[in-house]
Amino acid sequence: MKERSIHVRAWRREDLPRVEAVERAGFSDPWPTELFEQEMSNELARGLVAEQAQSSGVSLVVGFALWWVVCDEIHLLVLAVHPDARRHGVARALMAQLEEQAVVESAREILLEVRPSNLVAREFYRSLGFAEVGRRRRYYGDAEDALLLRRALSAEHGLEEE
Numbered sequence: 001m002k003e004r005s006i007h008v009r010a011w012r013r014e015d016l017p018r019v020e021a022v023e024r025a026g027f028s029d030p031w032p033t034e035l036f037e038q039e040m041s042n043e044l045a046r047g048l049v050a051e052q053a054q055s056s057g058v059s060l061v062v063g064f065a066l067w068w069v070v071c072d073e074i075h076l077l078v079l080a081v082h083p084d085a086r087r088h089g090v091a092r093a094l095m096a097q098l099e100e101q102a103v104v105e106s107a108r109e110i111l112l113e114v115r116p117s118n119l120v121a122r123e124f125y126r127s128l129g130f131a132e133v134g135r136r137r138r139y140y141g142d143a144e145d146a147l148l149l150r151r152a153l154s155a156e157h158g159l160e161e162e
Helices: 013-026 033-041 090-104 119-127
Strands: 006-010 045-053 059-070 073-081 109-114 131-136 146-154
Touching: 006 090, 013 033, 013 045, 013 059, 013 073, 033 045, 045 090, 059 090, 073 090, 090 109, 090 146, 109 119, 119 146
Parallel strands: 073 109
Antiparallel strands: 006 045, 045 059, 059 073, 109 146, 131 146
């Protein structure tokens, strides 16, 4: 996929088929449609899509993020980038916008789970300042554990000093 400018915006219900296509292309065990539909109606849920304009003038959804706002924390449920768009800044653009939203929501931290076997994702989150703070045993459907990662935030300055 040729590198083009990335536009990140709030997701809309009509994005659901394109979000699901990214999910199916990127994960061996994708979320079912019903789960995405539930999140569209969940008052705790927020979502973003990343689009890339094509030479045809059409914009393709190449990534998305879905998270919950729970009290003063953001819990990132899914960050997905289409395999053809990886390593083009899509995930970083989504995370930058998510962090802006975290400030708006007065969040103090971002939490997420990642597979120990997903070394690329672990390195990506480490590069953004996330640290491992726990493990959830047999978290995934195939019984793989999840590593719990955390990044502290400050509503005024971005990162807190720890």
